[in-house]
Amino acid sequence: MAESAAIDWDKAFAGRAEGMRASEIRELLKLLEQPDIISFAGGIPDPALFPSDVLRSAFATILSDPELGPKSLQYSVSEGYLPLRRWIAERMTSTGAPCEVENVIITAGSQQGLDFIGKLFLSPRDTALVTAPTYLGALQAFNAYEPRYDVLRLEDGKRTPDAYREAAAAAGGRVALSYVVTEFANPTGESLSLAARQRLLDLAAEIDIPVVEDAAYEALRFEGEALPSCLGLDIARTGSIERSRVIYCGTFSKTIAPGLRVGFVCAARNLVQKLVLAKQAADLHSATLNQIVMHQVVEAIYDRQIPKLVAAYGKRRDAMLAALARHMPEGVSWTRPQGGMFIFLTLPVGFDGAELLAQSLKQVRIAFVPGSAFFADGSGANSIRLNYSLQSEATIEEGIARLGRLIAGNLAAARAA
Amino acid sequence: MAESAAIDWDKAFAGRAEGMRASEIRELLKLLEQPDIISFAGGIPDPALFPSDVLRSAFATILSDPELGPKSLQYSVSEGYLPLRRWIAERMTSTGAPCEVENVIITAGSQQGLDFIGKLFLSPRDTALVTAPTYLGALQAFNAYEPRYDVLRLEDGKRTPDAYREAAAAAGGRVALSYVVTEFANPTGESLSLAARQRLLDLAAEIDIPVVEDAAYEALRFEGEALPSCLGLDIARTGSIERSRVIYCGTFSKTIAPGLRVGFVCAARNLVQKLVLAKQAADLHSATLNQIVMHQVVEAIYDRQIPKLVAAYGKRRDAMLAALARHMPEGVSWTRPQGGMFIFLTLPVGFDGAELLAQSLKQVRIAFVPGSAFFADGSGANSIRLNYSLQSEATIEEGIARLGRLIAGNLAAARAA
Numbered sequence: 001m002a003e004s005a006a007i008d009w010d011k012a013f014a015g016r017a018e019g020m021r022a023s024e025i026r027e028l029l030k031l032l033e034q035p036d037i038i039s040f041a042g043g044i045p046d047p048a049l050f051p052s053d054v055l056r057s058a059f060a061t062i063l064s065d066p067e068l069g070p071k072s073l074q075y076s077v078s079e080g081y082l083p084l085r086r087w088i089a090e091r092m093t094s095t096g097a098p099c100e101v102e103n104v105i106i107t108a109g110s111q112q113g114l115d116f117i118g119k120l121f122l123s124p125r126d127t128a129l130v131t132a133p134t135y136l137g138a139l140q141a142f143n144a145y146e147p148r149y150d151v152l153r154l155e156d157g158k159r160t161p162d163a164y165r166e167a168a169a170a171a172g173g174r175v176a177l178s179y180v181v182t183e184f185a186n187p188t189g190e191s192l193s194l195a196a197r198q199r200l201l202d203l204a205a206e207i208d209i210p211v212v213e214d215a216a217y218e219a220l221r222f223e224g225e226a227l228p229s230c231l232g233l234d235i236a237r238t239g240s241i242e243r244s245r246v247i248y249c250g251t252f253s254k255t256i257a258p259g260l261r262v263g264f265v266c267a268a269r270n271l272v273q274k275l276v277l278a279k280q281a282a283d284l285h286s287a288t289l290n291q292i293v294m295h296q297v298v299e300a301i302y303d304r305q306i307p308k309l310v311a312a313y314g315k316r317r318d319a320m321l322a323a324l325a326r327h328m329p330e331g332v333s334w335t336r337p338q339g340g341m342f343i344f345l346t347l348p349v350g351f352d353g354a355e356l357l358a359q360s361l362k363q364v365r366i367a368f369v370p371g372s373a374f375f376a377d378g379s380g381a382n383s384i385r386l387n388y389s390l391q392s393e394a395t396i397e398e399g400i401a402r403l404g405r406l407i408a409g410n411l412a413a414a415r416a417a
Numbered sequence: 418m419a420e421s422a423a424i425d426w427d428k429a430f431a432g433r434a435e436g437m438r439a440s441e442i443r444e445l446l447k448l449l450e451q452p453d454i455i456s457f458a459g460g461i462p463d464p465a466l467f468p469s470d471v472l473r474s475a476f477a478t479i480l481s482d483p484e485l486g487p488k489s490l491q492y493s494v495s496e497g498y499l500p501l502r503r504w505i506a507e508r509m510t511s512t513g514a515p516c517e518v519e520n521v522i523i524t525a526g527s528q529q530g531l532d533f534i535g536k537l538f539l540s541p542r543d544t545a546l547v548t549a550p551t552y553l554g555a556l557q558a559f560n561a562y563e564p565r566y567d568v569l570r571l572e573d574g575k576r577t578p579d580a581y582r583e584a585a586a587a588a589g590g591r592v593a594l595s596y597v598v599t600e601f602a603n604p605t606g607e608s609l610s611l612a613a614r615q616r617l618l619d620l621a622a623e624i625d626i627p628v629v630e631d632a633a634y635e636a637l638r639f640e641g642e643a644l645p646s647c648l649g650l651d652i653a654r655t656g657s658i659e660r661s662r663v664i665y666c667g668t669f670s671k672t673i674a675p676g677l678r679v680g681f682v683c684a685a686r687n688l689v690q691k692l693v694l695a696k697q698a699a700d701l702h703s704a705t706l707n708q709i710v711m712h713q714v715v716e717a718i719y720d721r722q723i724p725k726l727v728a729a730y731g732k733r734r735d736a737m738l739a740a741l742a743r744h745m746p747e748g749v750s751w752t753r754p755q756g757g758m759f760i761f762l763t764l765p766v767g768f769d770g771a772e773l774l775a776q777s778l779k780q781v782r783i784a785f786v787p788g789s790a791f792f793a794d795g796s797g798a799n800s801i802r803l804n805y806s807l808q809s810e811a812t813i814e815e816g817i818a819r820l821g822r823l824i825a826g827n828l829a830a831a832r833a834a
Contacts, residue, residue, distance in 0.1 A: 005622070006660035009687045012627060014540040014562070014593065020694045047487035055490065056480040063473040070464035073472065073674035108525065108700035115699045119561055123431040140698040144536055145431070176431065205422070210429060243423035257490035259705035270426045277437045281557040282532045283525035287704050288676035 016124070019143040023136065023373060038399040040386040041367040043186055043341055049309055050257045051301055058296040062289065072289040078280040079272070080106025080264070081291035087298055088250070092266050096232035097248065099241045102269045105276055106286050109263040110216050110251040114141035116265075116278040117177065117212055117247060122147045125173035129164065133344070133374030133383070135186045135214060138179055149376035152178055154196040154203075161206040177210050178203070182230055184217040184340025187374045187385040191338065194227050201234050204245055210271075211246045217340035219255050219306050222314035224338040231266065242268045252294055254341070255305060260290040313341065319393035320386065320400060327404025329411050341389040344371065348411065351382040356407070364402040433541070436560040440553065440790065455816035457803040458784040460603055460758055466726055467674045468718055475713040479706065489706035495697040496689070497523025497681070498708035504715055505667070509683050513649035514665065516658045519686045522693055523703050526680040527633050527668040531558035533682075533695040534594065534629055534664060539564045542590035546581065550761070550791030550800070552603045552631060555596055566793035569595055571613040571620075578623040594627045595620070599647055601634040601757025604791045604802040608755065611644050618651050621662055627688075628663045634757035636672050636723050639731035641755040648683065659685045669711055671758070672722060677707040730758065736810035737803065737817060744821025746828050751803075758806040761788065765828065768799040773824070781819040 062068045079085065085104040092099050107113045114137065122128060122145035129152040130138065139149070148171045153159045168175045180200060183191045192200070204211045213230045228236070231246040238244050244267070251263035265275055279285065320343055324334055331348040347353070353370030360366045371383025388396060479485045496502065502521040509516050524530045531554065539545060539562035546569040547555065556566070565588045570576045585592045597617060600608045609617070621628045630647045645653070648663040655661050661684070668680035682692055696702065737760055741751055748765040764770070770787030777783045788800025805813060 005625075006655060007625065007627060007662040007685075009685065009691065012538060012593075012625075013691070014536075014538050014543065016540070017537045017691060020537075020691065020698060022690075022694060042492075044492050047491050050487060050490045052480065052486055052490065056477065056486075059476045059480060060473065063469065063476060069469055069473075070467060071676075073467045073469065073676040074464050075459075075461050075670075075675045108704075111698075112700040119431075120434045120437075121429060121431050123433070126431065137698075137701070140694075144695070144698055176429075208422075208424065208429075210424060238423060245424040253492075258492045259488075259490040261700060261702070261704045268424075268426065273439075274426065274430070274434060274437065277439060277557075278561070281437060281528075281554075281561055282699070283529040283678060284554070285678070287525075287678040287707055290704055290707070 016144055016146050019146055023140070037361070037365050037367050038391065038395055038402075039367040040388070040391065040399060041369050042390060043387055044390060045254055045258065045309075046312065046390050049312055051297060051305055054297050054301050055257065055293065058293045059289070062292050062296065068292060072292050074288060076285050076288040076291075078285045079276045080104070080286060081288065081295060084291050084295035085264075087295055088264050088266065092248070096228050097235055097241065097266065099266055103241050103266050103272055105265050105272050105279060106291055107263045107265055107279065108261040108283065108286050109253050109258065110214060110249040111137055111141060111263070112282070113249040113263060113265040113275075114138050114212070114214070115144070116275050116282070118142040118145045118147075119278055120274055121176045121210065123173060123176070125171055126176035127164070127168035127171060127173055128176060129178040129209075130376055131180060131185070132377060133187050133371060133380055134179065134376065135181055136373050138214065139376055147176065148173065150175075151377065152180065152200070154192065154199050161203055164203075164207060175207050175209050177212055179212040179214065180230070181214040181216065182218070183215065184220060184337050184342075186217070186340070187342050187369070187371065188344040189335045189337025189340050189342040190344075191227070197227065197230050197233055201230060201237065209245070213246050213248045215248055215250045216254055218250070220309060220313060220341070221339040222310055222317060242270070244268060247271060252298065255302070255309065256294065256297055260287075260294060262286060262290055262294045310339075313389050316388040316391065316393060316396060317343070319396045320388040323397045323400035324404075327401045329404065329408040331411060332407060341387055343386045343388065345384050345386060347382045347384065347407065349382055350414065351410070353381060353384045356384065356410070360403060360406055364406050366399050366403045366406075368403075433561055433563050436563055440557070454778070454782050454784050455808065455812055455819075456784040457805065457808065457816060458786050459807060460804055461807060462671055462675065463729065463807050466729055468714060468722055471714050471718050472674065472710065475710045476706075479709050479713065485709060489709045491705060493702050493705040493708075495702045496693045497521070497703060498705065498712060501708050501712035502681075504712060505681050505683065509665070513645050514652055514658065514683065516683055520658050520683050520689055522682050522689050522696060523708055524680045524682055524696065525678040525700065525703050526670050526675065527631060527666040528554055528558060528680070529699070530666040530680060530682040530692075531555050531629070531631070532561070533692050533699070535559040535562040535564075536695055537691055538593045538627065540590060540593070542588055543593035544581070544585035544588060544590055545593060546595040546626075547793055548597060548602070549794060550604050550788060550797055551596065551793065552598055553790050555631065556793055564593065565590065567592075568794065569597065569617070571609065571616050578620055581620075581624060592624050592626050594629055596629040596631065597647070598631040598633065599635070600632065601637060601754050601759075603634070603757070604759050604786070604788065605761040606752045606754025606757050606759040608644070614644065614647050614650055618647060618654065626662070630663050630665045632665055632667050633671055635667070637726060637730060637758070638756040639727055639734060659687070661685060664688060669715065672719070672726065673711065673714055677704075677711060679703060679707055679711045727756075730806050733805040733808065733810060733813060734760070736813045737805040740814045740817035741821075744818045746821065746825040748828060749824060758804055760803045760805065762801045762803060764799045764801065764824065766799055767831070768827070770798060770801045773801065773827070777820060777823055781823050783816050783820045783823075785820075
């Protein structure tokens with residue numbers, strides 16, 4: 001028998017495993033389940049707004065159906081349940097991105113779409129263009145493929161395609177993709193202007209890279225008029241989704257229920273076919289039953305569900321904006337989202353969001369996410385993300401009041417020092 | 418507005434996307450849904466044996482529960498539902514692999530475990546040691562990470578650790594992992610002998626690599642006495658799962674229902690923690706509801722479900738073995754599995770399984786999988802895989818009779834020529 005020395009896992013891992021590290025923030029937030037904490041930390045929908053009765057009834061109906069029942073428990077195709085893909089294609093078409101069922105693949109939330117996109121496009125040292133800040137989960141998905149990040153600047157014309165290309169080449173790779181959350185972004189709550197969307201498509205066409213459009217929050221618009229998605233704009237430019245460079249990642253996690261893990265990607269069929277191979281290799285397919293249920297539920301209630309969410313979350317955003325105006329000291333600024341789940345605060349320079357969180361948990365029992373987690377370059381220390389989708393309006397008022405007092409106290413102490 | 422040239426996806430992909438190709442076999446098998454085809458091609462459980470009533474009742478109970486209902490639809494932790502992880506840890510402990518809940522992560526079937534393992538261990542040009550033949554899905558999962566394959570030889574002592582190492586180095590990488598289906602392997606139906614398991618652990622210890630143990634079919638033993646798993650053997654060698662190099666991939670797909678996509682990995686907690694990060698980046702977590710349901714179902718009926726499957730599939734294996742003995746001409750040999758879902762046929766040299774399939778579909782309407790798909794080196798042309806889990810005993814008899822006549826006819830024609 002050979003020696004039985006224990007394996008050194010860190011030595012056994014491939015180089016890419018190095019980039020897969022525990023987020024300190026996520027670890028910290030795990031500890032926050034004490035009942036007296038008011039949490040603005042998560043980014044999760046209010047379970048009281050899940051269409052629970054409709055879901056329960058769909059599960060019961062499908063599992064009792066002599067044909068659908070056994071089918072829903074069996075292996076199924078990697079591209080996903082055809083009627084759900086068809087529903088999505090029709091919805092995408094009616095909201096300005098004409099496409100066919102072959103342009104849609106079902107994924108385990110939009111997160112899995114991001115993983116597959118990283119897998120398909122990113123070689124080590126390639127550059128991913130992301131906004132600063134951007135969605136932490138996208139960075140985590142991409143990190144496994146060892147990219148370099150560069151900041152996508154869409155609001156001014158200072159950065160040329162060549163500047164991005166040269167910086168990427170100097171880092172030993174190419175510019176491989178661009179990634180944006182178009183509407184009500186996590187973490188800022190802000191949306192890209194029409195001009196910014198057009199500039200992004202220009203830039204992507206000039207560098208010749210895909211645009212990954214994360215539309216997770218798109219349906220949650222409280223006010224203002226919807227702009228065309230990047231996918232819709234690019235289809236208008238190129239004449240067809242088959243010629244578009246936009247990869248649209250959607251999900252039912254924010255509109256129906258995240259626990260079922262049903263999302264999708266909508267893109268040119270050449271790309272979708274490659275995503276199907278990635279899906280087959282990664283987990284064969286998404287849970288068959290969950291896809292059939294999701295189809296029945298969206299078919300039955302999607303158009304009634306969205307106004308309910310918009311009404312509830314809209315009031316909570318209003319409550320948080322009003323509370324911020326009442327309780328935040330001068331020197332603190334914040335975004336005013338027209339939808340989604342988040343408000344992003346910028347604190348006076350010198351503040352550290354992570355330190356403030358530690359202090360806040362201890363002194364006033366308020367949780368939030370320090371902003372630096374959302375910056376690929378580690379900047380953004382003086383920012384924090386607040387979520388308003390999970391708490392009642394009264395709790396939001398109470399929580400922001402406490403947080404405002406804490407920040408004001410810190411500011412006063414800094415001035416006195 | 419920039420030029421609107423269509424993106425060339427093939428040019429845009431990272432190098433690793435090259436290895437992700439459509440399996441011709443899978444594409445072919447998609448066409449086989451005509452009702453008059455007798456299919457021995459799939460590797461899927463019989464839906465008539467799903468515990469459908471228990472599943473339906475678990476979904477209804479959980480979704481109606483005031484606490485579990487909303488929880489089952491909400492986001493949850495990446496490592497998986499604690500009570501299910503605990504059930505698995507207790508089951509693993511009672512079947513010879515003592516472990517704790519921290520040694521278990523829930524995955525989307527065992528397939529997702531294989532993807533994460535490839536992601537964590539394989540750099541381009543690294544070597545994965547796999548048997549010939551081996552599970553096609555493992556090759557597909559690993560291919561995305563651009564490994565080289567070498568044949569794991571466990572039945573003789575001819576290949577030394579240095580020989581594997583030198584071949585890997587010559588190919589520009591290192592030996593990164595070994596992979597086996599220990600019991601009733603896909604595609605052969607055969608199990609590793611105790612001596613082969615020990616030789617594998619010796620070899621892995623000498624090269625200092627992980628042993629990936631795929632236990633997908635382990636529970637489906639019709640006869641013979643169960644041997645300890647590689648994980649159990651290595652824990653006995655090293656004294657603790659924390660010192661073991663075995664990564665055990667399990668699933669409920671063959672025992673309860675594949676459509677729910679619930680599997681698991683059991684290994685040292687240092688490794689499980691890294692798998693949790695991979696899971697978080699890949700899809701956040703497996704469907705919460707599906708995990709809670711699976712827990713209730715296995716808790717309630719697992720020990721009754723297994724004997725039902727064993728009785729049914731055992732009779733079908735018997736029927737297929739008897740039919741093969743009756744109908745196959747001399748020169749054809751096959752495996753005699755003690756469990757699982759497959760019998761592997763070796764045809765006389767010169768036969769080509771893929772050609773035989775084309776002929777079989779056309780002339781006798783029998784489907785199966787050509788064996789070459791399961792050989793990383795493209796060998797095995799004169800072999801085919803037959804599945805017996807899905808067809809009735811009468812259909813098995815009829816199908817094998819037709820296939821035997823076809824093969825006999827080919828042999829007679831070859832002799833005459």
